[in-house]
Amino acid sequence: MSKVVIVGCGNVGMSYAFSLVTTKNKVDEIVLIDVLKDKAVGEAMDLTHAATYNSNRIKIRAGEYSDCENADIVCICAGKNQEIGETRRDLINKNYSVYKSIIDEIKKTKFNGIYLIATNPLDVMTYITKKLSNFPAEKVIGSGTVLDTARLRCLIGDKLKISPKNIHAYVIGEHGDSEFVPWSNAIIGLNKATDYLNDDDCSRLLYEVRNSAYDIINKKGNTSYGIGMCLTNITNAILEDSNSIMTVSAYNEENEIYFGMPAIIGRQGIKQVLPLELTTSERDRLNKSIDCIKDTIRQIKY
Secondary structure, three states: OOEEEEEOOOHHHHHHHHHHHHOOOOOOEEEEEOOOHHHHHHHHHHHHHHHOOOOOOOEEEEOOHHHHOOOOEEEEOOOOOOOOOOOHHHHHHHHHHHHHHHHHHHOOOOOOOEEEEOOOOHHHHHHHHHHHHOOOHHHEEEOOOHHHHHHHHHHHHHHHOOOHHHEEOOOEEOOOOOOEOOHHHOEEOOEEHHHOOOHHHHHHHHHHHHHHHHHHHHHHOOOOHHHHHHHHHHHHHHHOOOOEEEOOEEEEOOOOEEEEOOEEEEOOEEEEEOOOOOOHHHHHHHHHHHHHHHHHHHOOOO
């Protein structure tokens, strides 16, 4: 029996829950926790009705933090939304206090599963979760640049009329404005991506990836479906012990922070962060991204 607890029944949390309900996976039970308890009950009822059309029977209910006791994954989606004109980093002190109250409650249980983090600023909130929970680094995972990587592959596929499944390119670093694409490691089929894309193409694609969230927020107020599917894919990698490679937010011992890098994901969390051979320019960009995350951490008002 596999159990997922989702803390936060907003757009992201419910897009994740709906994705779990409507796709094939190994989840047997979903428990919803929200400060608005009636909302959690209502969402559980609605999802239960939707689940009748799926052969994968999942028990869905509203619950309490005590339900984290025997959960395989606790996914924290709670926090303040990114408003129009705000950057992800603007959210840090709004969401620190939210996370402290949540993790303090979870620590009262014997939860020993995987923390999966989806709240912005993503890398910093993942770092905060590790610090507050005292969990091993490999058992605290942020959604990282998984969504950014999906956006990149989608955009490249649209431009070149090639299936995104045959595009192996990654966005790494901060899930934010300093993220970048190490084009030296990008492959399309068996060829280098730069065989198909010139410098202007690469710059434009990165710009579109970085600004996708802002564009969506300006048009509809939030982003939810993309991250919901990404969280489901990470969940599947954990529960199926699939050793999938994803650009999650993983702990870096050298810098003592989290940021997006390709990592092998399995039942015990992050099994290995894969080393990348970067050019001098790419290494400089990664270091700048790391500095941005460290600067945001320094802004936390503990």
